[in-house]
Amino acid sequence: MTAAHCTTCPYCGVGCGVAVEKSSDGAVAVSGDVAHPANQGRLCVKGSALGETLDLTGRLLQPQVDGRTVGWDEALDQVALRFSRVIEQYGPQAVAFYASGQLLTEDYYVANKLMKGFIGAANIDTNSRLCMASAVVGYKRAFGGDAVPCCYEDIEQADLVILTGSNTAWAHPVVYQRLVKARRERPQMRVVVIDPRETATCDIADLHLPLRPGSDAALFTGALRWLAQHDGLDNAFLHRHANGVEETLAAVADWAPERVADFCGLPLKDVLAFFNLLKTSRDWVTLYSMGINQSSSGADKCNAIINLHLAGGRIGRPGSGPFSITGQPNAMGGREVGGLANQLAAHMGFSDEDIDRVQRFWQSPGIARQPGLNAVELFQAMAAGQVKAVWIMGTNPAVSLPDADAVRQALKQCPLVVVSEVMAVTDTAELAHIRLPALAWGEKEGSVTNSERCISRQRAFLPPPGEARADWWILSQVAQRMGYGAAFGYRHPSEIFSEHAALSGFENNGTRAFDISLLAPWDRERWLHMTPVQWPVNARHPGGCRRLFGDGRFFHADGKAQLLPVTPRLPQNAVSPRYPLVLNTGRIRDQWHTMTRTGKAARLMRHLSEPFCEMHPQDAAELGIVDNALVRLSSPHGWMLARAQCHPGQRRGSVFAPMHWNGQFTAQGRVDSLIPPVVDAHSGQPESKHAPVRVSLWPTNWQAEIFLRAEVAPPVGIYWSRVAQDGLTHYIMAGQRPVEDWQEWLLRHFPLEGLTLQTAQLAQRGLHVIGWRQGEVQLAFYVRRQAPLLDRPAILGAFAQPPVSGPQRLALLAGRGATGQPAAGATICSCFGVGENRIIAAIQGGCHNAGELGERLQCGTNCGSCLSELKKLIQRHAAQRVA
Numbered sequence: 001m002t003a004a005h006c007t008t009c010p011y012c013g014v015g016c017g018v019a020v021e022k023s024s025d026g027a028v029a030v031s032g033d034v035a036h037p038a039n040q041g042r043l044c045v046k047g048s049a050l051g052e053t054l055d056l057t058g059r060l061l062q063p064q065v066d067g068r069t070v071g072w073d074e075a076l077d078q079v080a081l082r083f084s085r086v087i088e089q090y091g092p093q094a095v096a097f098y099a100s101g102q103l104l105t106e107d108y109y110v111a112n113k114l115m116k117g118f119i120g121a122a123n124i125d126t127n128s129r130l131c132m133a134s135a136v137v138g139y140k141r142a143f144g145g146d147a148v149p150c151c152y153e154d155i156e157q158a159d160l161v162i163l164t165g166s167n168t169a170w171a172h173p174v175v176y177q178r179l180v181k182a183r184r185e186r187p188q189m190r191v192v193v194i195d196p197r198e199t200a201t202c203d204i205a206d207l208h209l210p211l212r213p214g215s216d217a218a219l220f221t222g223a224l225r226w227l228a229q230h231d232g233l234d235n236a237f238l239h240r241h242a243n244g245v246e247e248t249l250a251a252v253a254d255w256a257p258e259r260v261a262d263f264c265g266l267p268l269k270d271v272l273a274f275f276n277l278l279k280t281s282r283d284w285v286t287l288y289s290m291g292i293n294q295s296s297s298g299a300d301k302c303n304a305i306i307n308l309h310l311a312g313g314r315i316g317r318p319g320s321g322p323f324s325i326t327g328q329p330n331a332m333g334g335r336e337v338g339g340l341a342n343q344l345a346a347h348m349g350f351s352d353e354d355i356d357r358v359q360r361f362w363q364s365p366g367i368a369r370q371p372g373l374n375a376v377e378l379f380q381a382m383a384a385g386q387v388k389a390v391w392i393m394g395t396n397p398a399v400s401l402p403d404a405d406a407v408r409q410a411l412k413q414c415p416l417v418v419v420s421e422v423m424a425v426t427d428t429a430e431l432a433h434i435r436l437p438a439l440a441w442g443e444k445e446g447s448v449t450n451s452e453r454c455i456s457r458q459r460a461f462l463p464p465p466g467e468a469r470a471d472w473w474i475l476s477q478v479a480q481r482m483g484y485g486a487a488f489g490y491r492h493p494s495e496i497f498s499e500h501a502a503l504s505g506f507e508n509n510g511t512r513a514f515d516i517s518l519l520a521p522w523d524r525e526r527w528l529h530m531t532p533v534q535w536p537v538n539a540r541h542p543g544g545c546r547r548l549f550g551d552g553r554f555f556h557a558d559g560k561a562q563l564l565p566v567t568p569r570l571p572q573n574a575v576s577p578r579y580p581l582v583l584n585t586g587r588i589r590d591q592w593h594t595m596t597r598t599g600k601a602a603r604l605m606r607h608l609s610e611p612f613c614e615m616h617p618q619d620a621a622e623l624g625i626v627d628n629a630l631v632r633l634s635s636p637h638g639w640m641l642a643r644a645q646c647h648p649g650q651r652r653g654s655v656f657a658p659m660h661w662n663g664q665f666t667a668q669g670r671v672d673s674l675i676p677p678v679v680d681a682h683s684g685q686p687e688s689k690h691a692p693v694r695v696s697l698w699p700t701n702w703q704a705e706i707f708l709r710a711e712v713a714p715p716v717g718i719y720w721s722r723v724a725q726d727g728l729t730h731y732i733m734a735g736q737r738p739v740e741d742w743q744e745w746l747l748r749h750f751p752l753e754g755l756t757l758q759t760a761q762l763a764q765r766g767l768h769v770i771g772w773r774q775g776e777v778q779l780a781f782y783v784r785r786q787a788p789l790l791d792r793p794a795i796l797g798a799f800a801q802p803p804v805s806g807p808q809r810l811a812l813l814a815g816r817g818a819t820g821q822p823a824a825g826a827t828i829c830s831c832f833g834v835g836e837n838r839i840i841a842a843i844q845g846g847c848h849n850a851g852e853l854g855e856r857l858q859c860g861t862n863c864g865s866c867l868s869e870l871k872k873l874i875q876r877h878a879a880q881r882v883a
């Protein structure tokens with residue numbers, strides 16, 4: 001395979017290498033790149049389904065201005081003209097860019113340079129504010145630079161792996177697979193999972209600490225005190241390489257284990273077990289992500305973790321370090337180019353010295369001199385009429401920002417909204433005056449940096465569709481039309497990369513962690529053939545560098561690290577009698593963010609097909625909610641509808657809802673419309689994991705499912721959820737008001753003309769309808785009082801191959817398979833499409849473990865993401881084994 005076919009996965013920050021093979025008929029086969037250091041050939045279910053997300057349905061393929069399709073010249077002129085007009089009239093602070101950790105480094109560099117260096121305001125922020133901002137503050141305060149010390153191998157080599165606020169099994173599956181394998185090979189390794197709820201990640205935990213939401217800082221603070229009292233500190237390291245030791249140790253004095261246990265709502269013995277593991281384990285890695293960062297005290301939580309690692313000397317050596325794992329494929333690249341409003345570029349800030357240096361390098365006419373608005377502030381300033389023009393690229397803020405209804409409102413009243421997108425319709429793009437079609441994964445060329453500082457290439461293997469163009473090109477063209485031609489005359493992304501690399505080394509002299517100056521002289525050919533490399537890449541580390549701080553030298557002026565006294569605090573918004581439950585939010589295994597790509601793949605929607613609200617069975621019972629009922633969640637900011645899922649692993653008093661669903665996939669499921677815009681004072685990162693809410697039953701009069709060949713918008717005024725199916729439209733629906741005449745209702749909302757209808761009237765006004773045309777099934781509709789129990793694969797199968805015999809047709813009308821086999825149930829293994837019921841049958845038929853299930857049904861043998869669910873099913877159903 002040629003290098004041109006090696007690229008990088010566009011999803012999570014693990015940054016797996018992907019090998020792409022194209023056959024002569026244009027089909028694309030995707031597999032893990034065995035030569036890539038991040039994954040060594042592995043892929044998770046999302047990565048392996050990439051080939052299924054490449055079709056052009058729903059893509060934005062032409063520029064649009066005020067609803068008209070136009071050519072690029074007109075679109076670019078309009079963006080430049082309208083932005084220039086606002087700047088002329090109201091000054092540069094009245095315009096803003098909102099970017100994304102899914103842009104490539106080259107795109108990101110140009111966006112940042114245009115806004116900060118040439119428009120002259122620092123109003124460019126990114127969705128990384130919602131993701132990494134607290135981790136950045138934590139590292140900068142401790143190390144004097146935003147430098148992730150670790151590499152993935154450290155996780156494999158550690159004796160103790162602490163996963164806190166991270167559902168690694170679902171959100172970083174290949175790192176999780178590497179951990180599972182390492183633990184199998186080194187049984188002495190211990191794993192501690194810290195998360196208020198029981199997640200799939202807990203499957204390999206020796207100890208799960210289901211702490212009170214938001215209380216992590218107390219646990220790490222108490223651990224530091226305990227180690228100090230039990231001779232667990234590395235005093236030699238502290239003496240030589242750290243400041244702030246005394247103040248920090250003084251600040252932990254009050255955190256005796258009993259107080260920690262009380263504050264965190266954990267049994268004392270579990271707290272002590274954790275502390276003991278710290279004492280007895282030689283090397284530890286703490287892997288942390290959104291359960292730590294997305295908090296009103298996220299930055300302090302990061303420093304509480306880093307304090308512990310510094311004090312214990314567990315940093316800068318194999319198997320040790322505080323490891324903030326990044327979410328997006330290029331979250332790290334964004335940090336390197338200065339994508340956050342409070343950074344300048346190449347790890348420089350807004351000191352006079354840095355401003356002067358970057359201005360000389362860019363030869364910029366009027367560089368920004370102070371930090372700009374961060375993400376939450378930016379949309380608030382827009383609502384207040386201060387920001388009058390925004391350009392959003394590669395992110396969907398009407399869904400993903402807190403207080404999302406207010407964000408939507410701000411966008412509605414903003415005089416100029418430009419959106420660069422790959423999809424024609426998203427909740428945000430719907431509100432844009434100008435839409436610019438961007439190249440997507442597989443079409444665009446550039447570089448990304450993963451969680452372990454590894455820079456690799458995303459490569460194009462598909463031709464640009466329609467009029468879509470690269471984000472860097474769009475930005476450069478607009479810059480030229482705004483009069484900054486000379487500084488934006490790029491002809492190829494490699495030129496941008498070289499400039500970025502040169503800036504990283506410019507007057508650096510070892511003062512800034514990010515330095516890839518050795519790559520600056522690269523020409524286009526070298527860049528095209530780049531192989532993965534971990535920064536820094538400079539004279540000291542010509543081949544890159546796996547692990548930082550092995551020499552005990554940090555980036556503060558005196559070369560020392562800084563311990564920081566931390567005061568543990570609980571989340572800012574507490575529950576109240578009116579809003580008595582805590583809403584925790586996050587990811588599911590098979591969806592990516594606002595679903596613009598994964599929502600297209602039918603097999604990725606079979607694991608979880610609707611927005612859901614996971615709750616403890618007792619909390620549910622007290623509210624009169626049964627499993628699978630529809631519930632309404634509300635906060636002072638907004639409301640949503642979701643399907644209740646009762647689960648004893650959920651902490652009492654907390655509920656969990658996924659962040660993914662939005663206006664394109666469900667009626668009322670944007671979880672962020674409930675999240676208050678409360679942020680960390682140091683990082684500006686929102687507290688997305690903690691919103692006081694009320695949950696109540698959403699009583700339904702009917703529930704239904706419809707499958708049809710035509711593409712039809714769902715009826716308004718009801719609950720609906722769209723499930724991706726190949727070539728079909730599939731809605732799950734429910735309504736509160738009775739429908740008098742179902743046939744009339746169907747006719748009003750769905751195209752029934754010319755169909756021959758076969759119907760079955762059921763008790764309690766239930767109705768099943770199959771619509772036929774020329775022997776082909778066109779529509780299948782099932783409505784009942786309660787959610788109809790259907791064999792979805794069998795129904796889908798009938799669309800592909802129409803049933804011919806009488807009994808087969810009757811089975812379809814009943815929503816069952818014709819063979820008499822049980823329904824497949826929810827898809828547990830998405831790679832091989834193995835349903836829950838087949839797995840249960842195999843367990844009852846004698847499969848004892850995941851390995852045997854894999855041999856019989858193939859489930860769990862590819863990406864392994866479903867192994868924890870397989871184990872749970874085995875635990876639950878082994879008792880009913882047929883002797």
Ligand SMILES: Nc1nc2c(c(=O)[nH]1)N[C@H]1C(S)=C(S)[C@@H](COP(=O)(O)OP(=O)(O)OC[C@H]3O[C@@H](n4cnc5c(=O)[nH]c(N)nc54)[C@H](O)[C@@H]3O)O[C@H]1N2
Nearest residue numbers: 012165166167171213214289290291327328586587592593
């Ligand atoms: N499948 C999938 N994978 C993804 C993504 C995706 O959309 N889908 N997105 C990527 C991105 S951008 C990101 S940022 C990462 C995020 O990756 P993660 O951070 O692993 O994902 P989340 O599900 O947001 O949150 C992690 C966990 O934090 C827990 N948590 C909540 N409150 C607390 C608390 O107070 N303390 C502790 N210790 N834990 C708490 C939640 O219960 C949840 O299980 O995932 C990346 N990977």
Ligand SMILES: Nc1nc2c(c(=O)[nH]1)N[C@H]1C(S)=C(S)[C@@H](COP(=O)(O)OP(=O)(O)OC[C@H]3O[C@@H](n4cnc5c(=O)[nH]c(N)nc54)[C@H](O)[C@@H]3O)O[C@H]1N2
Nearest residue numbers: 127130131394395396400420421438585593594596659688
């Ligand atoms: N409640 C709650 N809210 C959260 C979170 C949470 O855990 N809980 N997590 C937060 C986190 S960590 C994150 S990272 C955000 C993610 O939230 P978003 O960034 O809003 O989510 P995405 O769906 O990834 O949005 C990316 C958009 O860019 C488009 N796109 C894809 N590729 C390209 C490209 O090459 N160019 C351009 N121009 N566009 C492209 C996609 O179609 C999509 O519309 O959500 C945050 N919001």
Ligand code: SF4
Nearest residue numbers: 009011012016044047
């Ligand atoms: S682990 Fe992340 S980077 Fe790797 S294949 Fe899965 S989604 Fe892609």
Ligand SMILES: [Mo]
Nearest residue numbers: 130131327328
């Ligand atoms: Mo993220």
